[in-house]
Each structure stands twice: as structure tokens, then as C-alpha cells.
Amino acid sequence: MPAACESVLEDIEDIVSAEDLKPHDRQFVRKNVFPKVRKRNSQKNVQTDDEPPSDSIIPGVQKIWIRTWGCSHNNSDGEYMAGQLAAYGYKITDDSAEADLWLLNSCTVKNPAEDHFRNSIKKAQEGKKKVVLAGCVPQAQPRQEYLKGLSIIGVQQIDRVVEVVEETIKGHSVRLLGQKKDNGKRLGGARLDLPKIRKNPLIEIISINTGCLNACTYCKTKHARGDLASYPIEELVDRAKQSFQEGVCEIWLTSEDTGAYGRDIGTDLPTLLWKLVEVIPEGAMLRLGMTNPPYILEHLEEMAKILNHPRVYAFLHIPVQSASDSVLMDMKREYCVADFKQVVDFLKEKVPGITIATDIICGFPGETDEDFQETMKLVELYRFPSLFINQFYPRPGTPAAKMPQVPAAVKKQRTKDLSQLFHSYNPYDHKVGERQRVLVTEESFDSNYYVAHNPFYEQVLVPKDPLLMGKMVEVNIYEAGKHFMKGQPVSDARVHTASISRPLPKGEVSGLTEEFRRSAQSGTNWKAQPSAEIPGKTQLSFCMALQLPWQQGGGGLKILSVSLALLAVLVMFYYGGMKTVL
Secondary structure (H helix, E strand, O other), X not given: OOOOOOOOOOOHHHOOOOOOOOHHHHHHHHOOOOOOOOOOOOOOOOOOOOOOOHHHOOOXXXXXXXXXXXXXXXXXXXXXXXXXXXXXXXXXXXXOOOOOEEEEEEOOOOHHHHHXXXXXXXXXXXXXXXXXEEEHHHHHOOOOHHHOOOEEEOOOOHHHHHHHHHHHHXXXXXXXXXXXXXXXXXXXXXXXXXXXXXXXXXXXXXXXXXXXXXXXXXXXXXXXXXXXXXXXXXXXXXXXXXXXHOOOXXXXXXXXXXXXXXXXXXXXXXXXXXXXXXXXXXXXXXXXXXXXXXXXXXXXXXXXXXXXXXXEOOEEEOXXXXXXXXXXXXXXXXXOHHHHHHHHXXXXXXXXXXXXXXXXXXXXXXXXXXXXXXXXXXXXXXXXXXXXXXXXXXXXOOHHHHOOOOOHHHHHHHHHHHHHHHOOOOOOHHHOOOEEEEEEEEEOOXXXXXXXXXXXXXXXXXXXXXXXXXXXXXXXXXXEXXXXXXXXXXXXXXXXXXXXXXXXXXXXXXXXXXXXXHHHHHOOOEEEEEOOOOOOOOOOOEEEEEOOHHHOOOOOOOOEEOHHHHHHHHHHHHHHHXXXXX
């Protein structure tokens, strides 16, 4: 296990291994070096270390297991990291036991998610696996005790995951936690045209911005993702075009708050959406991610028009969190219950059948029984078909963690009461007998059905016929449950292929440029580059470096050094010559 980092490293060149000699020690050792003739055919000199020295390890051939927790933004980051690693030569495996390294991509929203993350780290260490950590937990609190000595890739540094994995495999501990900036202005994150491996080849997740404009007192994600930073419209449109060219038929737009998009770069969400709608092929669909009430209020008219577009799901996720204005004030949510109702009422009127999903926190500090009853009334009023119920967990370092807490038994009971209310109604019973158009994109968890979604992003289970996957079909609804409907394809209806290209096989890397493909076919794009100086390490005048195509822009040349391997060759020739002279 590498030595613990005493401070956060700014770059990969700052690595100093605990085993490295200091300059003074190296000078002292030189005075005591005497040539010695090795005995031939002697087994006594054969080393039997459990692990080979780092200079004998060849990066790029190991197996890597990736585990991601949390939101769709986190899942997109995981897909990008998998793609870059696979493009470099690593094998991405679904079997954690056979993996040489575990890449754990964390979520910091709730305590249980971090507990799973912590337990996975412990399990990896017990299994003698190399570990690289990613996501919001280490970004927000990199100095936690259980993270000591482990490599970390920051949420805005995912385009350098290959470097971090390579150094970790060599036995070094690396931490890249910096922000992406251009002339001092914070960027949305790593480039959108990086290689990636989509978990579902038919669905592309695009993060349109990172961070947000709020300062919610319970939120730990803000500590990791920071303030709002949006991607330019042209980059997002180009990413969508590329996705459709690779067989994608459904795009998810994601961020910590999609409604705030563009406020930092002089544009807004409706402007982006109208540009994206222009490039969506017939039969493909776009799903909009979560937006907070304050930033959607001023765009209600335009948003209603967009959500009525035939290639955009009439679906919007608007978290309310509580129906008590006093609780919302303590949360610093920057809206009142009346604002939320205005948004929902307007969209329900202008977009018939729209699905409104929302979130509610039970047992926030200071929440009284009267406050909670107001929340119950709101759910009873709107009967949300999709409701995410969360018991409050105080996250370390947040203002809410310092507030007087609601007793655990009370929080648990309120969560149970709200869950019972939610399960007391069936939102889809009245749709039995309808004929609906659905897009088939996934397989159900029990593997018995394919999963499709109708224009309101309501889940419809259809027969598991391979000919339906990735197609837009018409079905007759014959059954309804709490979270789904079941549909039978109409025999005389037209089946429309949504994708303009054949989807990539599952597990194949997307986004590889022709330049990279040619480099991969001809070997690798090896170039001689001056070696980066690493304190405490012997420096060669030149080393062999691999310039990854997706790293050529923006941040300058990123060098993956194999200088240690070259050093071993030089030492072998040196001592071989010395022995001959002796």
C-alpha cells in the first residue's frame, strides 16, 4: 500500500514515493557502490517478491472493474472514464474478483451511498486490489481518514483517468482535484468528445453544466461540484450529433440543475433545447433532467412549447423537498410552495398529460408535525406518479448538520407515512385500453420484459422480442401497476427504427477519432519527449511518451511516461558492460 499523501497534489508530476531516495541519501550511497560479479546459474540470487517492482509493470494491460453510485451525471462520468481506459488498452470487466484495479465512482448525497463506497474500499484493500477513487465524496472531503494513501481523480479531471490509473498500478498515490479553467474562468468540466463506453448503447447521457447557483443547507454535492459552469451550446449540439451517428436513440440531459443552464455564459435552457431539437432524428427522443423551481419560472412559456415537441418527452423532474415555507427557508431553497405550484399548474395546463416527478425530504431539522402535514396535503393534491422520498441524513460539513435534529424515530415514521400515501393510489389505472407510441430502449431488471417509454416518459413493459429493441412501436395497454404499464405491440402498426445508424455493440468504445483508430491499428502514437522532472527520481534526458488524441487540446501535452522501463534497460546494459570489463 503506498504511503499516505500529506497534502493534495496539484499534478501527476508532483509524485514522490516514500521509497524514493532523497538527494542527500543518493549522494551518500554512490560513495559506497562497488561492482560485484554475479554468479551464473545460481538460484540463491533469484528474488521471490510477492509483487514485481514498479519498474517491471507494464500499464495498459490490466483488468479494471468500475462501480458507480448516484445520479446520471455521475453515471456519465463513469462511462467517460471507462471509455478512455479501454481505448488505452485496459480491459473493463464486470467481474470484480478478476480485476487488478477497482475504480470506485462515489455519490455524496446521502449517508448510505457513502457507506457503500467506504465498504467497497475496505473490500478492495482486503482483496489486495489497487484502488482509484472518483466522484463527489473524495472531491468534497479528500482528507478523510479512510481515503488516506489512495489515488483520487477529481470530478473535473476525468480526462486524466488513464494517468492516475497508470501511476496507481505502479504503486504511487496520485490526487488530481483541480478545476478546469480557461483564462481564469471555470469550465463545465472535461471535454464532451472523450471516448466513452455507454452502459446502454442506445442512451447517451450529456451533462450540460456542472454545479449550481444555490447554497442549500443540506447539500454536500455543492462542495464537490461547486458553482455553475455551463458547456457552450455548440459543443452540446456536436455531442448529440455524434451520439446519433453511433446509433443512440435517446438522449438524457443532466446536471445538478438543468434550469440554471447558461446563466454563466449569457444564454439559457430554452435556447439550448431548441438547438438540440433541430438535430434529433425522427423516432429518437430527448429527456430533460432535474430543474429547481426558481430557474424555470421565467421560462414557463418556452418550456411548455418545448415539452409539447414530438421528439421531447413531456416529463420534468422538479424537486419540492417540503411543502412548508418555513422549512424551505431553513433549507435555503430560494422559492416558496406557491412558486412550485405555479410551475406545476402551468405545465399541466399547457402540456396535457405531462409527468411531473418530485423529491421530498422527511425530517429536516426544525420540521414540525404541522410542516409535515402540509407536505402530505401537497402529495394528496397532485398525486405525483414519480416521487422520490428521502429520510433526512445530516451530511458532514453542511449547515443542516449543525441544526437541532428531528429524532430518528420521528424521521422514520414520517418517511413511512409518506410512503404509504404514495402507494395508496395507482396513477396508470385509467390508461388501460389506450393505444400508445413507445420507444424500446432497455431490458427489465427481472429480464422478463423489454422496457419502453411513452411520450410522457411513463414506463411500459413490452414482450422481449429482439426486433423491438431500439424501435418506436405502437402498443395496446392491457395492464397497469404502480410504476409501470404493460403493452402488447399492435400487429398492423408501423415499426420505426429511431437510430440513424446501427448501435454500437455493448461494451464498445464510442467517440474514437479516425486519428486514434489509425494509431491503434499501426501500433501506438509514440513520440520522444523530454522527461518531466519528478522530485526524488532519477531523470532521463528523454523518455518515450504516448500522446492520447483526446488530450491534445486545451491542457497541453499529457505524457504517460515509461521512463522506468527504459531506465531498467539502460541499467542492464551498463552493468553487463561493467561485468565484461571486470
